[in-house]
Amino acid sequence: MSNPTVVQVNDLSKRFVIRKEKSLKERVVNFGRSNLHKEDFWALRDVNIAIESGTTVGLIGPNGSGKSTLLKMIGGILQPTTGTVQVRGRMAALLELGAGFHPDLTGRENVYLNASILGLSTAQIDRYFDAIVDFSGIEPFIDTQVKFYSSGMYVRLAFSVAVHVDPDLLLVDEVLAVGDEPFQRKCMDRIRQFQTEGRTIVLVTHGLDQVAELCDRAIVLEHGVVKADGAPRDALRVLRTDFDQIRADELQRERADTSAQGAEARPSARIVSAQVLQDGQPVDTISVGTPITIRVTLEAADPLESWILGFGFDSAGGQTIYGTNSKLLKVALPTVVGTASFDFDVPQARLGEGAYTVHGAIADASGAEIHRLREAARVHVTTPGTEIGFVHLGATLAATPV
Ligand SMILES: Nc1ncnc2c1ncn2[C@@H]1O[C@H](COP(=O)(O)OP(=O)(O)OP(=O)(O)O)[C@@H](O)[C@H]1O
Known part of the structure; x- marks a missing residue:
């Protein structure tokens, strides 16, 4: 009743x-x-x-x-x-x-x-x-x-x-x-x-x-x-989903305004895009724990030597909740010039239920940031609904007292 x-x-x-x-x-x-x-x-x-x-x-x-x-x-x-x-x-x-x-x-x-x-x-x-x-x-x-x-x-x-x-x-x-x-x-x-x-x-x-x-x-x-x-x-x-659309529209307007302001402020190298891929295809929704690839594409006007490439996930509030880069992963990247893409493989995306944005960034050997592209991609993570928060730890509970 x-x-x-x-x-x-x-x-x-x-x-x-x-x-x-x-x-x-x-x-x-x-x-x-x-x-x-x-x-x-x-x-x-x-x-x-x-x-x-x-x-x-x-x-x-x-x-x-x-x-x-x-x-x-x-x-x-x-x-x-x-x-x-x-x-x-x-x-x-x-x-x-x-x-x-x-x-x-x-x-x-x-x-x-x-x-x-x-x-x-x-x-x-x-x-x-x-x-x-x-x-x-x-x-x-x-x-x-x-x-x-x-x-x-x-x-x-x-x-x-x-x-x-x-x-x-x-x-x-x-x-x-x-x-x-x-x-x-x-x-x-x-x-x-x-x-x-x-x-x-x-x-x-x-x-x-x-x-x-x-x-x-x-x-x-x-x-x-x-x-x-x-x-x-x-x-x-x-x-x-609606907030994401509102923000994506705003971002497109902001980017259009920035490019209208001229090219002189452009850095020597910049992130062009970041994509979330599953089985080689771009996705906007993933299930928690499944493997994903983050493909970051950059453009270097001059040869980029001894550099660092990174990516991260940000919450809807703009807080970085995860990040890594080639230096932390101890990977030496080759010199690049022109356009190049690199893949970060994540074997199990253990993010909590919700929507996240992905950023990509380039830094020089000292770690000084050359360019960062915020909100380069967005992804929605679905979970069985057993946990809340930004990470999915897969906790269980034994019904008998210890
Ligand atoms: N007394 C009023 N006279 C004229 N317009 C009003 C009045 N009160 C509210 N509004 C308008 O009605 C709309 C809804 O307002 P409301 O305060 O219910 O929104 P809300 O969803 O609670 O927003 P917020 O998240 O900003 O608190 C708004 O456009 C607001 O300007």
């Missing part, structure tokens, strides 16, 4: 009216009238979602795709243009920074105000008050007006109230990210505790690894439309 539905969103659309400055020409033509014209903007279009009790759902997508708008509509602080949102049970929300807090009231007064709006009696708040302040870690400032709080202090108090009012449904927007690391970890622990207690959580995040780790389900929004909805691994794959 499936769990009861806690959030039911039907055919939900949200239109904002945005006002734009008119161009100088329009102002002259429309002289005397307003300098602004109005345009309709649909932040959400025909969204249908049912969230079952006890699930943790991640809302993910590019900037401006409508995630926060959807969360605010579930939270009831934005009204639908068309469609409906129904929520069952007590809801606590951590939406915009400072939302629900009155700037002229102190932290203490805001705790009472906020918790009473969320449906707690004064006696109940009295009971929870010390725990709320304790969890927030801002006790010395509890009698200060919140307009003097830093953004981290706001979030600490707001999150603390939200998790102490015994909610059935917790909505959390990216604001948690302004808390410092120890507080974020504390919040994550509390969210995990909520999960084990069978509460329902909906969170907006750009931390895609967090989604894979924490959520039972992920919903990808793009341009206000649900692009994918399902198991986090599948949804993340859809989003990462």
Whole structure:
């Protein structure tokens, strides 16, 4: 039997009216009238979602795709243009920074105000008050007006109230990210505790690894439309593929701009391409543990002597997670001139699930870099889903105590 539905969103659309400055020409033509014209903007279009009790759902997508708008509509602080949102049970929300807090009231007064709006009696708040302040870690400032709080202090108090009012449904927007690391970890622990207690959580995040780790389900929004909805691994794959395409388009534009700036800045030798090959054919998706070849092609205007060739894998965040080169591998490369390709053979690609880019680089004998081509290739690694992180170690667990 499936769990009861806690959030039911039907055919939900949200239109904002945005006002734009008119161009100088329009102002002259429309002289005397307003300098602004109005345009309709649909932040959400025909969204249908049912969230079952006890699930943790991640809302993910590019900037401006409508995630926060959807969360605010579930939270009831934005009204639908068309469609409906129904929520069952007590809801606590951590939406915009400072939302629900009155700037002229102190932290203490805001705790009472906020918790009473969320449906707690004064006696109940009295009971929870010390725990709320304790969890927030801002006790010395509890009698200060919140307009003097830093953004981290706001979030600490707001999150603390939200998790102490015994909610059935917790909505959390990216604001948690302004808390410092120890507080974020504390919040994550509390969210995990909520999960084990069978509460329902909906969170907006750009931390895609967090989604894979924490959520039972992920919903990808793009341009206000649900692009994918399902198991986090599948949804993340859809989003990462789209992010890759966005980045590839940007890169192509950047490269076109650079080549338009003239050839004089070109290094004497440069990486032209890097390819990921399997059985001699370029691939963009591989299964973890299978053999791959990274073919790096370079172009040297002058003879390149005593040089080093390298390649590496970078995460979507741009962090190099693996790299090697001819010097580390103790391979002396021949002098080359013109175009040449070299193959790095990787017997078992043990990268974790996700999308990676490949860079190629040339350095002189001292290790000084001559040229690096970032994001020369991209590859998606699929795994059985038994591990998270950048490497796949194939860990196992014995079910009997040692
Ligand atoms: N009050 C508003 N008036 C006009 N436009 C708005 C308003 N609120 C949001 N928008 C627009 O709606 C779109 C969706 O915004 P939203 O904040 O939901 O995106 P998001 O997916 O949460 O983005 P981000 O990842 O950047 O936080 C954006 O283009 C934004 O400019």
